[in-house]
Amino acid sequence: MISILPSYAPSAGALVPPRAHLADDCGVLSLDGMWSFAYHGTDPAPFVNVEQPWDEPAPAGDASEIDVPSHWVLRGEGAWGHPAYTNVDFPFPVDPPFPPDDNPVGDYRRTFELPADWQGGDIRLRFDGVESQASVWVNGTWIGMARGSRLAHEFDVTEAVHPGVNTITVRVHQFSPGSYLEDQDQWWLPGIFRSVSLRRLSPGAIEDLWIDTDYEAGVGYVTIEARVLGAQEAHLSGHLSIDGLWSFACSLERGEDGRYRSGRIEVGSVRPWNAQDPALYEARVSVQGS
Numbered sequence: 696m697i698s699i700l701p702s703y704a705p706s707a708g709a710l711v712p713p714r715a716h717l718a719d720d721c722g723v724l725s726l727d728g729m730w731s732f733a734y735h736g737t738d739p740a741p742f743v744n745v746e747q748p749w750d751e752p753a754p755a756g757d758a759s760e761i762d763v764p765s766h767w768v769l770r771g772e773g774a775w776g777h778p779a780y781t782n783v784d785f786p787f788p789v790d791p792p793f794p795p796d797d798n799p800v801g802d803y804r805r806t807f808e809l810p811a812d813w814q815g816g817d818i819r820l821r822f823d824g825v826e827s828q829a830s831v832w833v834n835g836t837w838i839g840m841a842r843g844s845r846l847a848h849e850f851d852v853t854e855a856v857h858p859g860v861n862t863i864t865v866r867v868h869q870f871s872p873g874s875y876l877e878d879q880d881q882w883w884l885p886g887i888f889r890s891v892s893l894r895r896l897s898p899g900a901i902e903d904l905w906i907d908t909d910y911e912a913g914v915g916y917v918t919i920e921a922r923v924l925g926a927q928e929a930h931l932s933g934h935l936s937i938d939g940l941w942s943f944a945c946s947l948e949r950g951e952d953g954r955y956r957s958g959r960i961e962v963g964s965v966r967p968w969n970a971q972d973p974a975l976y977e978a979r980v981s982v983q984g985s
Contacts, residue, residue, distance in 0.1 A: 709839045709851045711819065714903035714922075722813060722895035726863070730887075731804040732761035734775040738798045738868065745830050748837040751864050752802050763891060764824070766884035767801050775801070776869075782880040792872035803865040803887060809856055816897040817924060820850045820863070824889030828871035832864040842873035849894075898925040899982070906978055915965035919957040921947065923982055931955050936979040937962060947982065955982070 733755030743749050761767060767775045776799055779786050787795035809818075822829060826844040831837075833855040841848040869885035896902060905920040919933060926949070933945045933955075941962055947955035966974035 710841050711849045711851050712903075713846070714849070715905070717901070717904060719901065721897070721900060722810065724807065724810065724893040726805065726807060726891040726893060727763055729760050729805075730763050731758045732767070733758045733802040734767065734771065735800040735802070736776075737796065738800050741796065741798070745828070745840050745868075749830075751832040751835050751837070752866055754804060755802065758802075758804070761801075761803070761886075763803070763805075763887045764889050765886055766826075766888050767886040768884060775799075776885075779883040780881070781878070781883070785875075785878055786883055787870060787874075789875075791875045794868065794870040794872065794874065799869040799885065801867045801869075801886060803867065804862065806860050806862050807893070808860050809858055809893075810895075811858065813895045816853075816895055816900065817851060818853045818856055819894045819896065820852045821847060821892050821894055822849075822887065822889070823847045823891070825865075825867055825887050826869070826883075826885045827874050827877065828868040829887075830866045830868075834861055842871050844873070844877055847889075852893075896924050900924045901980065901982060904980060906980070909959075910965065910967045913964055915962045917957075917960045917962055917978070919945065919947065919960070919980060921955045921980065921982060922953070923955055926955070926982075932983045933957060934981045934983075935960060935962075937976050939977075939979075 731754070739752070740749075759771070761770055766778075768778050787797070820831065820833070820838070822841070824844060824847070825841070828840065828842045829848070830840045831850055833852050834857070836855045838850045838852055838855060865887065867886060869883070900923070901921050902924045903922040907918040907920070909916040917935065919935065923931065929949050931947045931949075933947045935943045935945060943960050943962065945957045945960055947957050949955050965976070968974050
């Protein structure tokens with residue numbers, strides 16, 4: 696059974712809630728490169744409810760290859776459609792929220808080998824950008840669906856992967872209900888057009904992080920809020936470093952929502968940010984005790 700986790704974007708399946716795009720020390724396996732690709736000029740399964748589990752598309756006997764990330768209309772020498780530009784009109788008949796009957800589809804497939812030391816913790820499959828709808832399977836198991844071309848999406852695939860060789864299949868629809876929200880003065884360029892990766896979050900890893908700042912009379916203040924994978928303790932020890940120069944220890948208290956929050960940390964004299972003279976600081980946060 697696939698656990699449905701809450702999200703703030705149209706989705707289904709094991710799509711996890713959006714989180715900060717952090718520079719972290721989690722394990723990362725890039726899935727960029729050459730994928731098997733089969734193009735369909737229109738949806739081969741138009742009556743399937745893509746928000747519910749359904750069977751993985753069978754491998755196409757005439758499958759080609761495509762580089763990821765890319766737009767399929769810029770590959771295939773015209774055999775996979777052409778770029779389309781609109782500024783006022785939609786590129787298809789308007790009948791919201793339904794996509795058009797003539798809805799090009801691309802089936803992507805590739806294998807990967809799970810690193811031997813990726814045991815324990817959570818494993819996420821991350822898409823940084825897919826236009827416009829992605830349905831995902833891992834080892835034949837339906838994982839979920841996501842819409843929102845310019846948003847990153849992460850799926851929890853912990854229970855679907857196994858040691859050794861694994862297979863990912865992604866069916867991408869060029870148009871979806873989300874296309875009605877995305878329409879503007881733009882080029883329509885379908886495909887997996889940003890990077891794809893696997894990410895391992897070990898127990899105790901910072902899963903998501905919020906840093907709230909304040910400024911009073913030349914003095915800066917910081918408040919930390921973190922979601923820590925698997926942590927159940929009432930308190931965690933935290934450490935905040937700013938620009939590698941200032942270092943602060945802090946205690947984070949677990950709230951009823953499971954998030955850990957620090958008190959207000961005074962960091963000393965700082966330059967405030969403004970549009971004319973922006974001052975940005977790099978913050979590093981670590982936690983211990985989980």
